[in-house]
Amino acid sequence: MGPERSVSRAAAALFALAVLSSPGFGQAETPESQVSQLKAELAATKSELSRTQSALEALERKVDALVAAPATAAAAQEPAPRLDTARIAPVNADNPGISFVIDGQASTNTQGNDGAGFLLATGELFISAPIDPFLRGYASINGTTNEKFNIEEAALVTTALPYNLTVKGGRFMADFGRFPHWHDEALPFVDRPPSIENFIGGESISEGVETSWLAPTDQFIQITLGAYNSVGAARLDDPGAFGTMPGSQRSFSQFSYIVRPQTYFDLTDTLNLELGASWLTIPTNSDRELYGVDVTFRHQPGTSSFYQGTVVGVEWLWNTEQFNNVVVGTDPVTGGDVIGSGRFRRDGGYAYFESFFNRRFSFGGRYDYAQQIFGPADRQRTESAFVTWQPSEFQRLRFQIDNIGITGQDNQRFTLQWTAFIGSHSHGFAAR
Amino acid sequence: MALRLASYPLTLMVSLCLAAPATAALRVVASLPDVADMARQIGGARIEVTTIAEGGQDPHKVPVKPSFVTKLNRADALVVQGLGLEHAYLPALLEVARNSNILPGAPGYIDASLYIHPLEIPDSQSRTQGELHPLGNPHFNLDPTQGKLMARAIAEGLERVDPDGAEVYRAGLASYQKLLDQKIAEWDKLAAPLRGLKAVSYHPDLIYLARHYGIELVGTIETKPGVPATPGHLEELIEQMKRQKATVVIREVAYELPLAQEVAQRTGARVATVSSLTGGLPGTTTYVEFVEANLRALLAAATAKEAS
Numbered sequence: 001m002g003p004e005r006s007v008s009r010a011a012a013a014l015f016a017l018a019v020l021s022s023p024g025f026g027q028a029e030t031p032e033s034q035v036s037q038l039k040a041e042l043a044a045t046k047s048e049l050s051r052t053q054s055a056l057e058a059l060e061r062k063v064d065a066l067v068a069a070p071a072t073a074a075a076a077q078e079p080a081p082r083l084d085t086a087r088i089a090p091v092n093a094d095n096p097g098i099s100f101v102i103d104g105q106a107s108t109n110t111q112g113n114d115g116a117g118f119l120l121a122t123g124e125l126f127i128s129a130p131i132d133p134f135l136r137g138y139a140s141i142n143g144t145t146n147e148k149f150n151i152e153e154a155a156l157v158t159t160a161l162p163y164n165l166t167v168k169g170g171r172f173m174a175d176f177g178r179f180p181h182w183h184d185e186a187l188p189f190v191d192r193p194p195s196i197e198n199f200i201g202g203e204s205i206s207e208g209v210e211t212s213w214l215a216p217t218d219q220f221i222q223i224t225l226g227a228y229n230s231v232g233a234a235r236l237d238d239p240g241a242f243g244t245m246p247g248s249q250r251s252f253s254q255f256s257y258i259v260r261p262q263t264y265f266d267l268t269d270t271l272n273l274e275l276g277a278s279w280l281t282i283p284t285n286s287d288r289e290l291y292g293v294d295v296t297f298r299h300q301p302g303t304s305s306f307y308q309g310t311v312v313g314v315e316w317l318w319n320t321e322q323f324n325n326v327v328v329g330t331d332p333v334t335g336g337d338v339i340g341s342g343r344f345r346r347d348g349g350y351a352y353f354e355s356f357f358n359r360r361f362s363f364g365g366r367y368d369y370a371q372q373i374f375g376p377a378d379r380q381r382t383e384s385a386f387v388t389w390q391p392s393e394f395q396r397l398r399f400q401i402d403n404i405g406i407t408g409q410d411n412q413r414f415t416l417q418w419t420a421f422i423g424s425h426s427h428g429f430a431a432r
Numbered sequence: 433m434a435l436r437l438a439s440y441p442l443t444l445m446v447s448l449c450l451a452a453p454a455t456a457a458l459r460v461v462a463s464l465p466d467v468a469d470m471a472r473q474i475g476g477a478r479i480e481v482t483t484i485a486e487g488g489q490d491p492h493k494v495p496v497k498p499s500f501v502t503k504l505n506r507a508d509a510l511v512v513q514g515l516g517l518e519h520a521y522l523p524a525l526l527e528v529a530r531n532s533n534i535l536p537g538a539p540g541y542i543d544a545s546l547y548i549h550p551l552e553i554p555d556s557q558s559r560t561q562g563e564l565h566p567l568g569n570p571h572f573n574l575d576p577t578q579g580k581l582m583a584r585a586i587a588e589g590l591e592r593v594d595p596d597g598a599e600v601y602r603a604g605l606a607s608y609q610k611l612l613d614q615k616i617a618e619w620d621k622l623a624a625p626l627r628g629l630k631a632v633s634y635h636p637d638l639i640y641l642a643r644h645y646g647i648e649l650v651g652t653i654e655t656k657p658g659v660p661a662t663p664g665h666l667e668e669l670i671e672q673m674k675r676q677k678a679t680v681v682i683r684e685v686a687y688e689l690p691l692a693q694e695v696a697q698r699t700g701a702r703v704a705t706v707s708s709l710t711g712g713l714p715g716t717t718t719y720v721e722f723v724e725a726n727l728r729a730l731l732a733a734a735t736a737k738e739a740s
Contacts, residue, residue: 086543
């Protein structure tokens with residue numbers, strides 16, 4: 001019973017007592033019966049008053065408690081806000097998420113003609129937004145010192161297909177290997193590993209369609225299948241390869257196809273292993289087969305305030321491809337080029353580690369080995385060491401030393417990279 | 433040959449799908465251990481809860497693991513603390529999880545901040561102010577009275593996803609609220625020495641806790657939210673602590689200890705190590721244990737100062 005109800009009942013009883021005791025009321029009853037009735041009413045009223053007194057004391061105790069902890073009680077007792085199911089950051093339906101990445105570099109070399117210089121490695125405008133409940137879109141427009149202005153990506157991605165399927169179409173980074181589909185500014189190094197540059201031609205930019213399927217199991221297994229005009233920026237985008245212009249029609253056997261399965265294992269609470277395999281083929285003309293294997297091992301303690309973890313990654317590529325009328329060697333007598341044709345089987349890759357400390361620092365090392373894709377198998381090896389400092393979530397300074405060896409001649413390169421992000425910038429799960 | 437090679441993994445996938453065990457319990461993924469424990473307390477055996485982040489982790493820097501993707505893909509419900517606390521990892525995971533039932537705004541997205549009145553909603557979202565949360569400070573879980581509101585939102589969310597379990601969730605909520613009421617009364621008595629205590633924290637994540645216990649926070653070791661301390665800022669902070677007679681440096685377990693110790697040593701203050709999440713301190717597997725451990729750490733630092 002609430003205290004208000006007790007008070008009103010007590011008041012009613014008092015009123016009844018007053019009426020009963022007023023002159024002329026109940027004159028037809030005997031004095032004995034009147035006294036008896038009044039005694040009963042009086043007892044009931046006393047009982048009500050006693051309950052009301054108890055309720056008042058309880059209220060006083062609550063008030064005392066509220067006074068003792070004003071913020072606590074106020075926070076808990078305030079009426080709940082009216083919301084549907086979630087607090088979601090407001091989104092302007094007419095404006096997509098926009099960001100711009102500025103990635104500047106300064107470098108110097110000890111050998112060769114490269115000398116020293118400044119470079120805008122990336123000036124990337126990134127735009128993304130949901131298009132409707134079934135589709136999202138994104139675009140990446142990049143300008144650099146060397147490439148001026150380029151639409152790197154302009155892609156549509158489904159978001160609501162059944163059977164755990166996702167379809168991506170347009171121009172985008174094809175899902176080959178680990179680092180080939182990472183944007184330059186997202187890499188843990190100042191440069192793309194030379195072996196990836198050699199076999200893929202930079203980022204795995206492609207125009208085509210790609211579908212990926214996530215197995216509906218507790219074990220992470222994802223398979224990607226794709227068909228593209230070509231994969232990679234420089235070498236593979238050569239329109240002369242098929243006697244066609246980029247984007248023009250060609251036979252199905254002249255497309256590039258990719259199959260990539262990948263999986264992941266939590267070895268312990270803090271150790272995990274990610275495995276991927278990639279296969280790229282162009283059935284006719286150069287009859288190319290490019291195989292890749294990538295292994296990423298992570299130690300992520302997550303609970304240390306100083307040591308934050310280590311990543312070890314290895315990626316190796318094997319390429320077999322027919323080349324006609326290319327330089328295959330040097331004439332020992334004349335010293336001139338020897339022209340020939342043939343199938344060249346070449347391989348290369350990298351291994352690296354990066355350890356993270358104190359929330360803002362990391363350092364690491366990388367070894368890269370790459371053979372020429374055709375001609376003499378000149379070996380290029382690169383040993384690198386790098387250190388990164390992040391003053392905040394949105395800017396990063398990195399210093400890298402590379403020792404680059406080609407056919408016995410070493411060159412040391414020193415690079416300072418300064419990267420900053422205007423707006424909300426994330427390449428999401430792919431750049432984990 | 434190409435097609436034959438591609439068919440092997442596909443066959444493996446189909447086999448794994450068919451072999452996947454079926455369970456009757458509602459599959460719930462919790463973004464953080466606090467909301468995970470609350471969901472377990474409320475849903476009991478009717479739900480099966482898995483957690484993404486661990487207690488000792490900085491909730492702003494949780495690693496994005498592929499194993500989380502599969503959990504989210506198969507989840508019936510996702511419980512989040514909300515107010516953008518999970519922004520560093522959850523959007524990236526949800527983008528590839530292919531489960532529209534648990535996306536923000538969908539019925540299976542259970543937001544524990546639903547009934548919270550946020551503090552520190554920024555007037556300006558300029559990054560000159562550091563790494564801000566546009567919806568307000570998301571560390572309300574450190575205040576147990578806010579925990580009651582979180583539990584209510586979680587129970588209602590579970591009921592929304594699983595109406596057949598309404599009685600279980602309502603009974604679970606009532607029982608849990610009763611437990612929290614009882615513990616809050618105990619904690620409030622214990623916390624009497626904290627009222628009026630002046631302290632600094634490492635990161636600005638103690639505002640709800642400080643309001644509850646009557647602690648006056650006079651600064652943070654971080655220059656701005658998420659921005660490391662600069663030498664100039666530390667000098668100002670130390671001067672501020674001396675001027676205001678701040679006696680405790682509260683260091684959250686995910687942040688480095690040496691700097692907190694240095695500030696404490698230069699000001700004659702004591703260091704109290706607390707956690708911003710359940711599980712961050714030893715022996716705190718439940719939300720109730722987490723709140724109590726934080727309180728005892730604060731009391732130890734506060735009373736040690738008084739005794740000295």
